[in-house]
Amino acid sequence: MNLSWMFGPSMEQRHLLYVYVLVWVVQGGYAAWVVWQWFRTKQEPRP
Amino acid sequence: MERSRILGSLAFAWLLLTLAMIVFATRLGLVMAPPDALQGNVGRIFYYHVPHSMLSLVWPYLNLAASIGFLYWRRRDPLKALSADALAIASAEVTLVYATICLTTGMLWGRVQWGIWWTWDARLTSMLLLWLLYVSYMMLRKFSSTGQTQTLAAVLSIFAAIDVPIVYKSIDWWRTQHPSPVFFSKDPDAGVDKSMMPAFVANIIAWAMWGILLIAIRYALERRRQALEQDAALKAIEDSLEFTR
Numbered sequence: 001m002n003l004s005w006m007f008g009p010s011m012e013q014r015h016l017l018y019v020y021v022l023v024w025v026v027q028g029g030y031a032a033w034v035v036w037q038w039f040r041t042k043q044e045p046r047p
Numbered sequence: 048m049e050r051s052r053i054l055g056s057l058a059f060a061w062l063l064l065t066l067a068m069i070v071f072a073t074r075l076g077l078v079m080a081p082p083d084a085l086q087g088n089v090g091r092i093f094y095y096h097v098p099h100s101m102l103s104l105v106w107p108y109l110n111l112a113a114s115i116g117f118l119y120w121r122r123r124d125p126l127k128a129l130s131a132d133a134l135a136i137a138s139a140e141v142t143l144v145y146a147t148i149c150l151t152t153g154m155l156w157g158r159v160q161w162g163i164w165w166t167w168d169a170r171l172t173s174m175l176l177l178w179l180l181y182v183s184y185m186m187l188r189k190f191s192s193t194g195q196t197q198t199l200a201a202v203l204s205i206f207a208a209i210d211v212p213i214v215y216k217s218i219d220w221w222r223t224q225h226p227s228p229v230f231f232s233k234d235p236d237a238g239v240d241k242s243m244m245p246a247f248v249a250n251i252i253a254w255a256m257w258g259i260l261l262i263a264i265r266y267a268l269e270r271r272r273q274a275l276e277q278d279a280a281l282k283a284i285e286d287s288l289e290f291t292r
Contacts, residue, residue: 005088012087012088012089012159015092016089016092019152020073022148022152022155023152026144027144031264034261035264038271041272
């Protein structure tokens with residue numbers, strides 16, 4: 001899979017790259033925050 | 048314990064399937080689909096922008112249904128109301144994530160195609176309003192200290208849901224800067240070329256699967272928090288009873 005055409009100096013190339021990176025960062029970041037909160041919120045055994 | 052283990056395995060399997068689908072859909076969008084005849088490669092932004100935009104108009108209805116459920120059950124069945132409230136906050140957060148991506152990817156595309164980052168176009172403005180409503184929703188939930196926070200948030204989610212059909216129909220009602228509808232359009236010239244459809248459909252499915260996973264995990268987290276708060280409240284009551292003896 002050759003994606004070298006995405007990495008260039010033109011605005012078209014930069015903005016296309018930003019969009020794909022931004023989506024992965026935002027979605028991955030939110031997922032990581034939820035998982036981190038999950039492990040931080042300790043579930044104590046109920047009596 | 049057995050039930051939570053089964054749900055955990057199911058979530059893990061769903062995660063693997065979703066990640067595979069996202070990689071497949073991204074490959075279709077970046078490699079397999081041809082460049083747009085008018086826009087060239089920058090048109091590939093749409094394979095991420097359009098699914099996120101469509102889904103950011105779907106999740107608010109889940110938020111609306113959960114909020115109505117909360118308002119209905121809050122006096123009749125408080126346990127069901129707590130469940131509904133957990134679903135409401137989970138779907139609201141995911142809506143905000145998707146709406147944020149919709150706006151930012153749209154701006155990145157607009158800067159290339161229109162030469163501007165932003166315009167007060169009907170679609171953009173109504174979408175910004177939806178985003179602001181969900182930011183308000185999250186701020187209300189985070190900072191309000193009244194006992195009515197959940198009820199106020201549920202009412203706010205009804206206002207947000209009213210904006211959704213306005214966002215959807217805005218490009219029919221007011222013809223301004225935003226491109227005309229691509230899907231479900233009455234215009235015979237509108238639509239997507241057949242060679243681009245697999246990438247669009249795959250991305251819609253992939254990001255819908257991801258959204259469902261996020262909502263499920265966030266819902267489970269909120270239920271865990273609620274259980275801890277209930278335990279803490281029960282313990283406080285028990286301690287106070289012992290103190291009065």
